[in-house]
Amino acid sequence: MKDVLTGKLVRLAAFDPEEMSKAFTRWNLNSEYQRLSNSDPTRMPSAKRNAKWMEDRVAELSPARYHFSIRTLAEDKLIGELGLDVVDWSGRDAFVGLGIGETEYWGKGYGTDVMNVLLRFAFTEINLRRVTLSVFEYNPRAIRSYEKAGFRHEGYLRNFLNRAGHRWNEIYMGILREEWMGLNTDTAG
Amino acid sequence: MKDLFRGELVRFTLEEPETAAKAELRWTHDTELHRLLDGDPAQLFSEKKIREWIEKQSADSSMPERYSFSVRTLAEDQYIGFLGLWVDLIHSEAWVGLGIGEREFWSKGYGTDMMKLCLQYVFTELCLERLSLGVHAYNPRAIRSYEKCGFRLEGRTRGDVLREGRRTDSLWMGILRAEWMQMQNGDRT
Numbered sequence: 415m416k417d418v419l420t421g422k423l424v425r426l427a428a429f430d431p432e433e434m435s436k437a438f439t440r441w442n443l444n445s446e447y448q449r450l451s452n453s454d455p456t457r458m459p460s461a462k463r464n465a466k467w468m469e470d471r472v473a474e475l476s477p478a479r480y481h482f483s484i485r486t487l488a489e490d491k492l493i494g495e496l497g498l499d500v501v502d503w504s505g506r507d508a509f510v511g512l513g514i515g516e517t518e519y520w521g522k523g524y525g526t527d528v529m530n531v532l533l534r535f536a537f538t539e540i541n542l543r544r545v546t547l548s549v550f551e552y553n554p555r556a557i558r559s560y561e562k563a564g565f566r567h568e569g570y571l572r573n574f575l576n577r578a579g580h581r582w583n584e585i586y587m588g589i590l591r592e593e594w595m596g597l598n599t600d601t602a603g
Numbered sequence: 604m605k606d607l608f609r610g611e612l613v614r615f616t617l618e619e620p621e622t623a624a625k626a627e628l629r630w631t632h633d634t635e636l637h638r639l640l641d642g643d644p645a646q647l648f649s650e651k652k653i654r655e656w657i658e659k660q661s662a663d664s665s666m667p668e669r670y671s672f673s674v675r676t677l678a679e680d681q682y683i684g685f686l687g688l689w690v691d692l693i694h695s696e697a698w699v700g701l702g703i704g705e706r707e708f709w710s711k712g713y714g715t716d717m718m719k720l721c722l723q724y725v726f727t728e729l730c731l732e733r734l735s736l737g738v739h740a741y742n743p744r745a746i747r748s749y750e751k752c753g754f755r756l757e758g759r760t761r762g763d764v765l766r767e768g769r770r771t772d773s774l775w776m777g778i779l780r781a782e783w784m785q786m787q788n789g790d791r792t
Contacts, residue, residue, distance in 0.1 A: 459686045476695055477668070478667070478692070500692075503667045503690075503692055503729070504728065504730040506695075506727055506730075514733070539693075540693060541693060541694065541695065
């Protein structure tokens with residue numbers, strides 16, 4: 415069987431709160447990263463504060479929650495983070511969120527590779543039926559990456575965000591197990 | 604839609620820990636019941652201890668892996684037994700255990716009715732793919748009841764139980780979603 419956590423450019427690795435909180439704190443000094451990754455006002459929580467909530471999150475062992483760090487295969491460098499939360503077991507749907515914090519890895523296919531690995535994990539390891547995500551309208555790079563991985567546009571919250579003097583939609587995208595199987599007949603096992 | 608907690612003879616309900624502890628305390632004094640249910644030596648516990656277990660169980664009652672019900676008759680509204688499910692979320696399957704503490708309700712179809720209600724819950728509400736159970740070979744009444752509900756004998760652990768100087772087998776039974784659906788004869792649930 416394939417190594418389910420390794421892709422072509424990256425692998426999903428353990429989420430170590432100490433290492434991750436330092437990197438995450440540094441990534442968030444970049445307000446653009448924050449604005450792409452969440453809707454809260456950009457701010458700068460301390461590494462200690464970030465370590466605390468990360469430790470709380472990983473302390474709970476649950477079949478519904480998966481946290482990974484993202485490392486490059488070439489340099490074994492920590493470049494991002496990823497979380498998968500199963501939101502509904504009878505529908506077997508999960509919500510995914512990922513971020514590449516190291517900006518020199520933007521726009522080079524790393525995010526798409528992460529998503530491909532994540533989808534294989536979600537559909538062949540957790541045996542989910544669908545995966546959902548949301549993305550902001552002003553993040554076309556991410557939207558294109560998700561489309562490449564097989565996500566379809568399913569809906570949007572109109573004028574959800576108010577940023578840089580504009581109101582923007584929050585877009586919801588999803589992919590079904592059958593759709594992913596159709597795209598990945600060679601890796602489905 | 605159907606009332607998922609109401610069968611033909613019984614209904615699923617939730618007893619207060621005090622009520623449940625008093626009933627279960629009484630039921631633990633029935634060693635035949637104990638030997639039908641379990642492989643452990645029959646033991647007696649204080650009402651306080653039993654109540655602590657029940658309270659622990661109710662603390663778990665929001666977990667997607669754990670479901671437990673008290674059972675009452677429809678005719679007399681009498682509290683007669685219990686049924687619990689242990690779900691494996693990743694593989695979409697569960698184990699069931701049930702018992703009727705009040706002996707005058709043995710052999711009258713109450714257990715079968717409980718199991719039918721359970722199967723409907725497992726396949727139409729939890730949307731699982733299979734349900735498993737274990738039963739002692741010396742409990743033919745239970746085995747017949749499970750067969751009536753559609754369970755098939757899948758395996759046997761030979762001689763793993765020593766009771767009254769004789770080694771007896773544990774039987775493993777299971778039912779698949781597709782088998783159960785077929786038994787519903789187009790009766791949409």
